[in-house]
Amino acid sequence: MAKVAIRFLLNGSEKAEFVESGTTLLDVLREKLADFSPKGGCLQGTCGACSVLVDGEIRLACLTLAETCEGCTIETAGGLAKDGVLHPLQIAFADGFATQCGFCTGGMIVASKALLDRNPAPSREDVIEAISGNVCRCTGYEPIIGAVLAAARANSTNKA
Amino acid sequence: MELRKTYFADERRDDLKEIGQSRPRSDAFGHVTARTAFFADRTFPGTLHLKMVRSPHHHARIRAIDTSEAERHPGVVRVLTAKDVPHNLYTVLSLIQVGPEDEHVLAEEKVRWKGEAVVAVLAETPRAAFEGVAKVRIDYEPLPAVLDMEAALAPGAPLVNERHGGNYYHYDSGSSRKVRLGDVEDGFRQADHILEQTYASAPIEHAPTETTGCIVVPEGNERFTCYTNTQAMFFTLDNASIILQMPGHKLHMVGGTVGGGFGGKVDVIVEPIAILGSKLTGRPVSFIYGREEEMQISSPRAAERIVLKDGVTRDGRIVARQVHCYVDAGAYSRHSPYGTQKGAAHFPGPYTIPNVSIDSFCVYTNRTPSSAMRGFGVTIGDFALEVQMDKLARLIGMDPIEFRLINAYRDGDLKAHRQPTEGAALIECMQEASRVTNWPIADRFFELSSRTRRD
Structure with a gap:
């Protein structure tokens, strides 16, 4: 071929x-x-x-x-981590117990980054929509949604 | 979070400091940086891809298998059939005396469920392997199938698995795992009300995001490293050793983080045939289920049918409980005889009932073999038991929590399977649940204790 x-x-x-x-x-x-x-x-x-x-x-x-x-x-x-420094989403996922088996985590964080890059202050509904194409079968969706919102808040605090 | 230290105060050690504290997960850094290594996160030059030819029938005799066209297909390196497997018969739990061996690694003479593995094709690329699979010709004679437990147990039903001689697992107690306490018929005579209800569940698939699989690498000296996402490393080592007739020290099993298991990765299905493929070709072999295989081929939680018949007095005592539980093992045992037995021990639930009769049947049908999944054998039973408890409470016009408090087991109570209860805390849990939810129960129920013997 x-x-x-x-x-x-x-x-x-x-x-x-x-x-x-x-x-x-x-x-x-x-x-x-x-x-x-x-x-x-x-x-x-x-x-x-x-x-x-x-x-x-x-x-x-x-x-x-x-x-x-x-x-x-x-x-x-x-x-996503630059020179050993974690991205705010990575910190929020770790702090917020938003990982279980870890298999979906990379994809979840990438989908969340795409959201925060275009919408730094998303609503809960925006987050749900952004990760709607990512399956977590350990069903930790609530902590994942919470982590994305926490990362967005951390970002805005850092910029303020 | 609030710790209630009033419960079991005399037994409490107060130097325990972890509960109520938040601690980071040990694997969180690897997960959020996507550096955690799963079994498939490695590559080896020259890896072959294994794909399976599967039965399109629920039950059929294999008249002939023709692999010649598949073997000639470009990219196909080797085709395996039953005759290539050194010991082509196993039961996962045979090593803990759950037998007989009843399942082929690759089907011989018959297929007993739609999806059963018949021929393995090893090829240079996944595409060539799929094409090779499509070129295997199998001549089947379809046979009558039983897809329902009642049909399987009816007289004259087609025999699913000859190795059991009937469509149920033979326990040392006979056609069912039996538990008997007191005299259940006498108990029914003492009852003011009798309620018989049937509860049923469908199979449930674990659907892990990471599909079942392994990668096998030949290490020379007839030694093999198997990277696998099994949840049962030692079952895998032991069964692979028996199936391949190779001593265990030739097999180096490497596990690691599992991308979701939920009990779905304990059946030892992919590793033995992948190791055999590697042995016969001298090449690394990757056998990873596609999504459709994970959903259709991997074993689900068993379907169950549970018939509960309870005798209850007007003042809220359950005086008799009769259980007939039917667990659909599918065509082969896997872990179901064990799960069924676990269920038999788990009924009558966390309640003290003087007259109990339990029969749990492990039934064979021409369905996908079922196996382990999160509390298998007891989870569906708990659903049935607790729905039944609510119905009984309604029947006698009693509050459902008070009804459970009256019947809850206490330390020293003899369970139906003759083990005395120790460390019971059900009464205290329900008292606290009532308190925090403001569920109105009478004051006298707050006086009860798991430590106080029943009158």
């Missing part, structure tokens, strides 16, 4: 790979670039565990063809 060259920025560093046409972004991230932070929970776009940001927009890596990401900026949960 034909291979195509792709280049993109992954969590701030340049990546270039030859991939078979039709390869998903999830497979490229996990199998070629060893970024295991997006998870494959369903491989059919229903669980949200593979959520990543492509040019700031939330995307399901399992349904995104890698070749459509040429020249894009990609952010994953694994790249």
Whole structure:
């Protein structure tokens, strides 16, 4: 099968790979670039565990063809902490007991970051809508919603 | 959070300081940075992908299997059938004397549920493995199936699993796990009211976000490392060792964080066949359920049907409780004989009843094998028992909490299975629940104690 060259920025560093046409972004991230932070929970776009940001927009890596990401900026949960400093969402999730098994957590935090990036002061309903594509089967939705709202409050306090 | 220190004050140690304190989870940092390693978060060059050919029938005889076209398919490396499995028969709990072995790793002669594994295809890519699966030809002779427990127990029902000789598990107590205390018929004669009700539940799937799977890596010297998300590491090691007829020291099982289990990852289904595939090809092998397999193939919580017959007096004492519990194991035992037995011990619930008769049946049907899930064997029983308690209270016009307080077990009471009650706190829990919810119960019920012997 034909291979195509792709280049993109992954969590701030340049990546270039030859991939078979039709390869998903999830497979490229996990199998070629060893970024295991997006998870494959369903491989059919229903669980949200593979959520990543492509040019700031939330995307399901399992349904995104890698070749459509040429020249894009990609952010994953694994790249959110900078120089060992946690993102306010990461602090809020840890402090608020918003993790259980941890499998959905990366995708949840990415979906929440997409929300806070465009809406720094979301309502509870905004948060529910933002994570509505992410399944937590340990059913810790309430602490997750609380953590996102806490992170938004922490952000606004820091800026004030 | 408020700690009520008045309860069991003489037994309380006051140097315990953790309750009421918030402590960070030990795994929170790994989770929020998405660095926690799950079994699939690793890659090995040359890994083969295993996909399963599954039965499209609930019950059928296998006339012939033709794998020749699949074996020739580009990318397919190896195709496995029953004859490749050294000891192709197992029961997860055989090591704790729950037998007989009743399930094939890959089906032989017959399939007994829709989804049963028949042929394993190992290929260079998932796509080639799926294509290989589509090219396996199996000639089936469909057989009559039983999909309902009553039908399975009816005279003349098709036999689901020949290894049990009947459509129920044989306990040493016979066709059911039996518990007897007092004389239940005498108890019914003493009762002012008798209430018989049937409660039923459907199978429930755990649906973990991370699907069941493992990755096996050959380490040379006939030794294998198996990265798995099993919840039952030692069942997995022991059963893989028996199925593969390999000593345990050849099998290095590596567990870790499980992406949601809820009891759904204790059945030892993926590891033995993946290790065999790795042994026969000399390559790493990945066998990970797709979402559809997780939902349709992995064992659910068993469907149950529970018939409760209670005799109660006008003043609120339950004097007799008869239980007939039917647990749908599906086509194979897995953990269901154990769950059914656990249920038998758990009935009559946390109540002291002088006359009890319990029969719990583990029933075989041509449905997906059921197994462990969060309190399996007792959870559905508790639903039935507590709904029944509310109905009994209504029947005699009594407050449901007062009714439960009258019947609650106390220290020293003999349970139906002959164990004396120790450390009971049900009365105190209900007293406190009544207090904090302002549920009106008569003052005399606040005088009761789990430590005071019943009159």
